[in-house]
Amino acid sequence: MGNTQKINNKRKINVKLIIVIAIVVLSIIIFCLYQFNYHFRQTVNNLITIKSNTNQSVPMINIDQNSMNAIVGYDEYFAILKQNLLTGYTSEQEEFKNTVNATNPIYATEGKYLIIAQKGSSTVYLFNGKDLVYEKSVGGTITGLTVNKNGYVAVTMNKSGYRSVITVYYPTGEDMFTTFLSTTYASHVAISPNNKNMAIVEVDTSGIKVSSGIKFIQIDKITETSETINTGKETNRIISDIEFATNDTVVYLTDTMVKQVNIAGEKKDILDLMDSNIINVDISLGEYIVRTEKTKSTIFSTSTDVVIVDRDNKEVGRYTVDGTIKQITLKNNIIAANIGQEIYFITVSGRPIKKYISNSDIKDIIIYNNGKMAALVYRNKIEIIYI
DSSP: OHHHHHHHHHHHHHHHHHHHHHHHHHHHHHHHHHHHOHHHHHHHHHHHOEEEETTSOOOEEEOOGGGOSEEEEETTEEEEEETTEEEEESSSSEEEEEEOOOSSEEEEEETTEEEEEETTSSEEEEEETTEEEEEEEOSSEEEEEEEOTTOOEEEEEEETTEEEEEEEEOTTSOEEEEEEESSSEEEEEEEOTTSSEEEEEEEEOSSSSOEEEEEEEEGGGOOTTOOOEEEEEEETOOOOEEEEEETTEEEEEOSSEEEEEETTOOEEEEEETTOTTEEEEEOTTSSOEEEEEEOOOOSSOOEEEEEEEOTTOOEEEEEEEESOOOEEEEETTEEEEEOSSEEEEEETTSOEEEEEEOSSOOOEEEEETTTTEEEEEOSSEEEEEEO
């Protein structure tokens, strides 16, 4: 009797062990297929995609797009600038209103902050969420703005005797320092996440060929004897965008390449844009580069790949969209791919979160609330959805 019970217990243990091993092996097989077999990954992604459409009841705001000066998303809000009034929303209800004298606005957002101004004016407005932190005259003609996640602001402006003047402000609005460019002009400026470094794209039009380069300034160590750090030029190339990927490294975009350079001057080519299959590239996430690519089309169907790579050009995500992508919007590691009346929301790993189907063309997508919500802009309305 005792021996029989021992044998039965042993059999039960063996069966459980076999089941556990089988589950582990199956999990490994599924993981490997998902990681390395694109068609399997795409099938799984399609199965988990959530679908919704405009027949469902979603919050909505009626607008006249022709009278809108700007629609921006930051913090937990999206805000509409119209007739010198900035109105903030989380859904269809107004959350705040502030006067902003700007009918031709330029602006930048990062995290909870929005910096906005009338292009060509001398006054900037910094918002932290719904609160106006400061309204400030900068003493020059504003040509560009940037803000980092901590509220440090850089204002690029024109002043007599200089091509560009850049002033950095503490989050309180106090001056931090000013740098002057007499022979080149600044087309783009970025401030590192740790508030210690600033990168400037300088454009030189004095020679036979136009050139551009990146200059780093250690803004936390500014003294009268401080030297700026030039990291080389792109001869006959214009740098069209720049983003900090780490506290001392920026990713930048030219018409032929995506590159990176650090404060030590070490450069690296990331992505060659001369590939004829590449349609569009966006570096605004900093750590990741997102591109759209042509895929094989038939008479009856067209599709586009959304490809996400890291700074080593290693693919970390891919998703195929059924249609031709008209616009991609990136924020908070969320990618929105707009094909007109459909939007695909995708993570940087290529996993679909949502597919939204509309009855009319979507003009713009504003992602806000830490990537949890989106405002879909049409000609005469805004729809608010959860991502």
